[in-house]
Amino acid sequence: MLGLVVLAMPSAVQASFADRDVTLLFQTMNAARIDNGLRPLQLDLRLCSVAYEHAADMARRHYFEHTTPEGITAFQRMRADHIRFGYAGENLAVDQSAQSIFWDFWESYEHRENMLGAHYARVGIAAIDAPVGTIVVEDFSD
Numbered sequence: 662m663l664g665l666v667v668l669a670m671p672s673a674v675q676a677s678f679a680d681r682d683v684t685l686l687f688q689t690m691n692a693a694r695i696d697n698g699l700r701p702l703q704l705d706l707r708l709c710s711v712a713y714e715h716a717a718d719m720a721r722r723h724y725f726e727h728t729t730p731e732g733i734t735a736f737q738r739m740r741a742d743h744i745r746f747g748y749a750g751e752n753l754a755v756d757q758s759a760q761s762i763f764w765d766f767w768e769s770y771e772h773r774e775n776m777l778g779a780h781y782a783r784v785g786i787a788a789i790d791a792p793v794g795t796i797v798v799e800d801f802s803d
Contacts, residue, residue, distance in 0.1 A: 682759035682788035682795055683709070689763045690776050690784070690799075697777055705802070708785020711738050712798040716787045720796060727751055735800060746802035750775040757794045766799075775801050 691701035715738060719725055728734050735751035752772045754762045766772035775781070781801040789796045 680788075682762075682790075682797070683786045685759045686763055686786050686788065686797065686799070687784070689760075693767070694777060699777060699779055700782075702781060702784040702801075705783040705785050707742055707744055708739070708783055708800045708802060709787060710785065711735075711742050711744065712785040712800045713787035713789075714738070715800075716789045716796050716798045719798075720789055720791055725753065725755065725796075727753060739800065739802065744802060748778070748780045748801075748803040750778065750781070750801040752776070752797070752799040752801075754797045755791075755794050759788055759795055759797065762788075762795060762797045775799070 687702075687704055694701055715729075715735070718729065722730065724730060736746075736749055739746060739749055752766055752775050754765050754772075756762045756765055766776060776799075778801060780803050783802050785800040787798045
């Protein structure tokens with residue numbers, strides 16, 4: 662789903678379920694990269710932290726955007742966590758499951774371009790279950 666949604670913070674049980682979503686999204690994305698002749702991405706824990714903080718912030722403050730209400734972008738969030746990059750990108754989605762989110766990304770040209778970006782080597786993924794569905798943030802860097 663694209664657009665503004667009303668979100669709530671996940672409970673501990675929801676957060677642990679979302680960990681399985683991260684694994685599923687990561688494995689499915691890397692399988693698609695290999696199928697397309699690309700090297701798999703490395704899961705980067707610092708990027709996962711940046712992605713999680715953004716997902717949690719969107720849930721807590723009820724917005725759904727790449728840029729925070731204060732105007733802070735994904736690139737600024739990465740730099741604030743001392744992540745150096747030449748190339749970076751971000752995917753956001755809300756849907757009923759991680760598997761459906763993968764297909765939402767795959768069907769979107771811009772999201773698929775991030776997932777298959779040959780210049781990317783690392784990804785951080787966060788998934789949070791909320792009343793509106795699973796919120797996913799994927800942050801990419803070289």
